[in-house]
Amino acid sequence: MTEPRxxxxxxxxxxxxxxxxxxxxxxxxxxVAIPVLAVADLVRLRTSVPSVRVYLFALQYLVNDxxxxxxxxPYWVLAxxxxxxxxxxxxxxxxxxxxxxxxxxxxxxxxLLGLRVxxxxxxxxxxxxxxxxxxxxxxxxxxxxxxxxxxxxVTHRAGYVSRGIIMAELLADPGFDLLYGRLGxxxxxxxxxxxxxxxxxxxxxxxxxxxxxxxxPEGRLFRPEQLERSIxxxxxxxxxxxxxxxxxxxxxxxxxxxxxxxLEALSAADVVVLDHRGLDHHQGxxxxxxxxxxxxxxxxxxxxxxxxxxxxxxxxxxxxxxxxWLALDRDVSxxxxxxxxxxxx
Numbered sequence: 001m002t003e004p005r006x007x008x009x010x011x012x013x014x015x016x017x018x019x020x021x022x023x024x025x026x027x028x029x030x031x032v033a034i035p036v037l038a039v040a041d042l043v044r045l046r047t048s049v050p051s052v053r054v055y056l057f058a059l060q061y062l063v064n065d066x067x068x069x070x071x072x073x074p075y076w077v078l079a080x081x082x083x084x085x086x087x088x089x090x091x092x093x094x095x096x097x098x099x100x101x102x103x104x105x106x107x108x109x110x111x112l113l114g115l116r117v118x119x120x121x122x123x124x125x126x127x128x129x130x131x132x133x134x135x136x137x138x139x140x141x142x143x144x145x146x147x148x149x150x151x152x153x154v155t156h157r158a159g160y161v162s163r164g165i166i167m168a169e170l171l172a173d174p175g176f177d178l179l180y181g182r183l184g185x186x187x188x189x190x191x192x193x194x195x196x197x198x199x200x201x202x203x204x205x206x207x208x209x210x211x212x213x214x215x216x217p218e219g220r221l222f223r224p225e226q227l228e229r230s231i232x233x234x235x236x237x238x239x240x241x242x243x244x245x246x247x248x249x250x251x252x253x254x255x256x257x258x259x260x261x262x263l264e265a266l267s268a269a270d271v272v273v274l275d276h277r278g279l280d281h282h283q284g285x286x287x288x289x290x291x292x293x294x295x296x297x298x299x300x301x302x303x304x305x306x307x308x309x310x311x312x313x314x315x316x317x318x319x320x321x322x323x324x325w326l327a328l329d330r331d332v333s334x335x336x337x338x339x340x341x342x343x344x345x
Contacts, residue, residue: 015174016069023062030059050292053112054285060108064101065175071097072178085182086206094182095161101175106153114293115146115279119154119300127272127302128158135204135211136160136304137262140274141251141328142216147279147298151214154274154300160212163203165196165258167219188258190219197261204265213262213269217254217321227252244322250280250332254325256318263310263317271305275328 026033037051075097076082079090109115119127129136138151152162163184170176171187181187186203188196204213220226230252235242245253262269278298282288305324311317 011171012174012177015172015177019062019065019069019174023059023066026059026062030055046290048293050289053292054288057108057112058285060105060112064105065173068097068101068175068179072182075182091183094179098179098183099156101179102149102152102156105149109146112292113288114295115282116297117150117153117300118297119157119302123300123302124154124158126304127154127274129270129304133270134209135207135213135266135269136272137259137266137269138162138212138214138272138274139217139259140214140276141222141332142218142220143222144279144282145221145285146282147276148216150276150298150300151212151274154302155212155214158212160210161208162212162214165200165203165213165215193257197257200258200261201265204262207266212272213266215258215262217256217259217325218252219255220252222250222252241318241322244319245326247326248329251325251329254321256321259321260314260317264314268307270307271310273303273305273324273328274300275303275331276300277332280332 033055034052037055038049041047041049041051075090075093076085078093079085079087084090106117127136127138136155138155140147140151142148152164155162161183163186164180166176166180166185166187168187168189177187184203184206186199188199207213227248231242231246231248234245234253241253259271263271276298278294278296282291282294288294311320
């Protein structure tokens with residue numbers, strides 16, 4: 001998203017000190033907060049002390065974000081006071097920092113919250129594709145705060161570097177703002193399609209064979225109450241799509257604008273559809289405060305759709321995306337039905 005420089009610096013003048021202070025306070029309070037939370041858990045007979053686990057994970061997130069902030073200044077100086085931020089050396093520095101942060105958070109998610117990501121060899125192969133096959137577009141459903149990182153984690157395992165289409169609200173996180181923006185991701189307004197499409201079209205500059213472009217077509221977290229509102233809103237603008245997507249139960253209607261822009265800009269890119277099981281009932285920290293560590297792994301599946309199977313006409317591409325999303329929704333509903341009907345051993 002194009003943003004006036006003065007506006008950007010005013011925002012960062014608020015968000016950066018706020019994040020650094022929050023990290024310092026959380027570290028300072030930890031020796032007191034952790035025993036208090038442990039006692040509160042044990043009183044409630046939560047012997048796995050989920051509150052302590054969530055506090056420690058949140059603390060790790062704050063520390064990571066603060067490290068990213070503190071590194072951003074020296075990296076800016078090393079890049080010729082910001083004049084060479086897109087140079088290979090600068091990109092490599094920022095990429096190493098990003099990967100360190102993602103790897104450490106993934107480790108803590110496994111150790112503290114039980115959020116282990118499983119990707120089968122077959123799904124890994126589908127995501128990786130043929131060597132040198134070009135950049136790829138990765139789309140995923142969005143049901144939890146924690147699945148926002150899943151595409152980045154699994155695409156890295158498959159040998160890609162990622163660029164994401166991120167909602168502008170996350171500019172409030174200065175680590176995201178500084179690090180991901182410099183690595184080619186874009187922050188787009190939620191309800192300004194023209195501005196968003198312009199930013200997405202620009203983000204493909206410098207695309208290489210190992211770049212993965214990640215987006216969540218729903219545009220927001222799935223919530224049952226949000227589904228009805230989304231269908232009603234769609235009915236006023238596109239009754240045919242609203243009727244076609246009216247049977248959705250576990251996913252929101254996809255917004256086609258971002259994907260269609262990428263399909264036009266990356267004329268040979270395949271599309272990989274990611275899905276996952278294990279996070280639908282752990283949508284935020286409040287859920288994990290009751291249940292951490294999670295016992296079941298997060299199972300990720302990947303289906304690669306060759307570009308030759310994707311229509312070239314934008315209207316047909318929208319219908320194709322709707323069909324993909326309806327199939328994904330049926331798979332989710334079927335999986336939930338199996339879980340509910342599974343006999344208790």
